[in-house]
Amino acid sequence: MSKNTQVKLASRPVGDVKPTDWSIEKNPIPTPSEGEFLIKTIYISLDPAMRGWLNDAKSYIAPVEIGAVMRAGTVGKVMESNNDRFKVGDYVHSYAGVQEYSVSNGKDVYTVDAKLAPLPAYLGTLGMPGFTAYFGLLEVGQPKEGETVLVSGAAGAVGSVVGQVAKIKGCKVIGIAGGPEKCKYIVEELGFDGAIDYKNDNVYKGIKQYCPKGIDVYFDNVGGEILDHALANLRMGARIAICGAISQYNNKENIVGPKNYLSLLVNRAMMKGLVVFDYAKDYGKAAKQMGQWMHEGKLKSKEDVYEGIENFHETYQRLFTGQKMGKLVLKVGEE
Amino acid sequence: MSKNTQVKLASRPVGDVKPTDWSIEKNPIPTPSEGEFLIKTIYISLDPAMRGWLNDAKSYIAPVEIGAVMRAGTVGKVMESNNDRFKVGDYVHSYAGVQEYSVSNGKDVYTVDAKLAPLPAYLGTLGMPGFTAYFGLLEVGQPKEGETVLVSGAAGAVGSVVGQVAKIKGCKVIGIAGGPEKCKYIVEELGFDGAIDYKNDNVYKGIKQYCPKGIDVYFDNVGGEILDHALANLRMGARIAICGAISQYNNKENIVGPKNYLSLLVNRAMMKGLVVFDYAKDYGKAAKQMGQWMHEGKLKSKEDVYEGIENFHETYQRLFTGQKMGKLVLKVGEE
Numbered sequence: 119m120s121k122n123t124q125v126k127l128a129s130r131p132v133g134d135v136k137p138t139d140w141s142i143e144k145n146p147i148p149t150p151s152e153g154e155f156l157i158k159t160i161y162i163s164l165d166p167a168m169r170g171w172l173n174d175a176k177s178y179i180a181p182v183e184i185g186a187v188m189r190a191g192t193v194g195k196v197m198e199s200n201n202d203r204f205k206v207g208d209y210v211h212s213y214a215g216v217q218e219y220s221v222s223n224g225k226d227v228y229t230v231d232a233k234l235a236p237l238p239a240y241l242g243t244l245g246m247p248g249f250t251a252y253f254g255l256l257e258v259g260q261p262k263e264g265e266t267v268l269v270s271g272a273a274g275a276v277g278s279v280v281g282q283v284a285k286i287k288g289c290k291v292i293g294i295a296g297g298p299e300k301c302k303y304i305v306e307e308l309g310f311d312g313a314i315d316y317k318n319d320n321v322y323k324g325i326k327q328y329c330p331k332g333i334d335v336y337f338d339n340v341g342g343e344i345l346d347h348a349l350a351n352l353r354m355g356a357r358i359a360i361c362g363a364i365s366q367y368n369n370k371e372n373i374v375g376p377k378n379y380l381s382l383l384v385n386r387a388m389m390k391g392l393v394v395f396d397y398a399k400d401y402g403k404a405a406k407q408m409g410q411w412m413h414e415g416k417l418k419s420k421e422d423v424y425e426g427i428e429n430f431h432e433t434y435q436r437l438f439t440g441q442k443m444g445k446l447v448l449k450v451g452e453e
Numbered sequence: 454m455s456k457n458t459q460v461k462l463a464s465r466p467v468g469d470v471k472p473t474d475w476s477i478e479k480n481p482i483p484t485p486s487e488g489e490f491l492i493k494t495i496y497i498s499l500d501p502a503m504r505g506w507l508n509d510a511k512s513y514i515a516p517v518e519i520g521a522v523m524r525a526g527t528v529g530k531v532m533e534s535n536n537d538r539f540k541v542g543d544y545v546h547s548y549a550g551v552q553e554y555s556v557s558n559g560k561d562v563y564t565v566d567a568k569l570a571p572l573p574a575y576l577g578t579l580g581m582p583g584f585t586a587y588f589g590l591l592e593v594g595q596p597k598e599g600e601t602v603l604v605s606g607a608a609g610a611v612g613s614v615v616g617q618v619a620k621i622k623g624c625k626v627i628g629i630a631g632g633p634e635k636c637k638y639i640v641e642e643l644g645f646d647g648a649i650d651y652k653n654d655n656v657y658k659g660i661k662q663y664c665p666k667g668i669d670v671y672f673d674n675v676g677g678e679i680l681d682h683a684l685a686n687l688r689m690g691a692r693i694a695i696c697g698a699i700s701q702y703n704n705k706e707n708i709v710g711p712k713n714y715l716s717l718l719v720n721r722a723m724m725k726g727l728v729v730f731d732y733a734k735d736y737g738k739a740a741k742q743m744g745q746w747m748h749e750g751k752l753k754s755k756e757d758v759y760e761g762i763e764n765f766h767e768t769y770q771r772l773f774t775g776q777k778m779g780k781l782v783l784k785v786g787e788e
Contacts, residue, residue: 380695
């Protein structure tokens with residue numbers, strides 16, 4: 119008889135997440151009640167934000183409870199349905215979490231079109247990371263044609279879209295990424311104007327070299343020292359979009375604050391945080407626009423797909439070691 | 454024969470400014486050429502920003518050169534004039550610096566009306582500190598009626614105006630100041646809704662107590678730990694105006710960055726720097742509005758006036774020890 123493999127949070131991690139912070143259980147596949155439907159998970163999204171969800175702290179979303187299935191965005195297939203809006207065979211995006219099967223009443227679930235784009239793209243460029251990039255850059259960053267845009271985590275799911283959209287908007291775009299392979303990728307494949315390899319280059323000097331007039335928009339995914347280097351190179355009236363701080367997520371102590379924050383004063387600059395959920399009502403508009411750009415070849419989407427729900431922890435770790443290229447996805451079922 | 458006593462920068466201070474970083478010279482009183490006029494300095498403005506002007510670093514204004522008269526805003530009287538716009542006997546605001554006499558061609562000089570307000574007020578509420586408060590609060594902070602506004606340095610020249618203008622705009626206003634006397638003053642004299650004594654109270658608990666729903670607008674004059682406490686208590690969509698960081702100005706090492714800056718992300722909040730010079734074209738409007746409020750008794754201006762140009766260093770130090778109440782002014786000549 120089929121079982122539902124689930125990855126649950128066993129204990130709250132301190133610093134780096136350990137394999138023992140998860141428990142893997144096999145439970146019966148749930149049955150949909152009236153108005154509900156059963157989803158088989160196919161692709162699970164792995165996101166840096168997951169680390170924050172594990173902390174018992176006030177944040178933009180409630181922490182994952184001990185003993186609960188780990189939260190994750192997913193793309194799956196409807197297998198049984200008692201809900202008129204979702205038919206058997208539909209592909210859907212939901213927050214089913216790290217498990218093979220789930221039941222939903224349709225709340226926060228939407229169908230995706232497997233003919234328009236490969237399913238993993240709906241977890242990347244046409245999903246939360248893409249929307250984060252789109253709204254964070256355009257609404258918070260407000261880039262103007264000819265301005266210089268710097269983005270960290272530039273080869274990642276969010277950063278790669280930020281840079282490409284900024285290029286579409288007529289900006290000069292410099293990316294910060296880890297290692298020569300990623301740097302080559304963002305320049306040669308994605309059309310960035312320059313790349314700084316934070317693992318091998320001096321980031322401060324790299325910014326000086328590629329942004330001699332300073333930075334108009336900095337889209338920050340990493341925090342830490344790189345944020346400080348960006349602050350030290352702002353242009354008058356610059357905007358910083360704070361999207362994440364992956365360099366700080368596993369700190370056991372306090373995170374490191376940006377010691378150059380007074381550059382905001384000197385340069386009359388602005389630093390603003392963003393959470394993609396605030397733009398939910400406009401996701402459709404963004405998806406349509408980005409789908410169009412993908413169709414026209416202006417926007418490339420890259421997913422790095424690993425397989426097997428039992429490999430969740432090992433795949434998750436790639437977010438922090440950087441051993442992945444583009445959007446990190448775990449495949450746990452067949453299309 | 455009369456002489457012009459001048460305070461010049463003798464050496465660049467590292468950390469706290471020492472008396473030996475200044476030299477006091479007596480030089481001949483200058484003679485105005487064609488189009489120029491001679492100003493006798495009466496009041497000299499002492500401002501925390503002065504510390505920044507002493508550093509040889511890129512900032513919003515060039516550093517004071519070694520051997521140059523120390524920069525300062527001043528109110529003085531025209532004694533001789535070869536300029537049609539300025540007549541003998543006019544009182545004028547200028548950046549004459551820390552000296553008894555200066556010559557000007559009228560650039561960046563404006564007359565002030567001794568009948569409308571006491572002359573020292575033109576260095577405080579009706580001068581740069583008042584304009585800084587007015588534009589920083591209203592343009593960067595964007596307070597709305599019923600919102601909670603927190604201001605540090607609340608008994609100072611800028612903070613006291615920020616709080617009073619926020620009250621006029623219908624906000625709940627909490628001030629952070631050093632010592633029971635200042636705290637009593639801002640509540641009982643200026644009408645703040647609450648005061649936190651950072652020298653004797655736990656600031657974090659004080660904010661929790663007085664701002665139970667969190668902070669909508671934080672106007673920061675001090676930086677350091679207090680900025681972090683404010684960040685930890687933001688409301689959704691909060692705005693932080695970065696006006697200064699007096700707690701950090703005398704640091705010999707790097708300044709301390711706000712470790713809680715990711716609260717900007719969680720709360721979709723915004724932190725923006727401001728420099729009053731950007732609003733120069735609207736100074737007149739602000740002066741008129743604040744003069745009106747002063748006339749109506751809604752806005753109180755307090756200056757703490759010390760005397761004698763030879764006491765410049767000792768008076769300047771009061772900015773950092775907090776031994777002053779309201780706008781700090783040095784009187785160096787008779788009205």
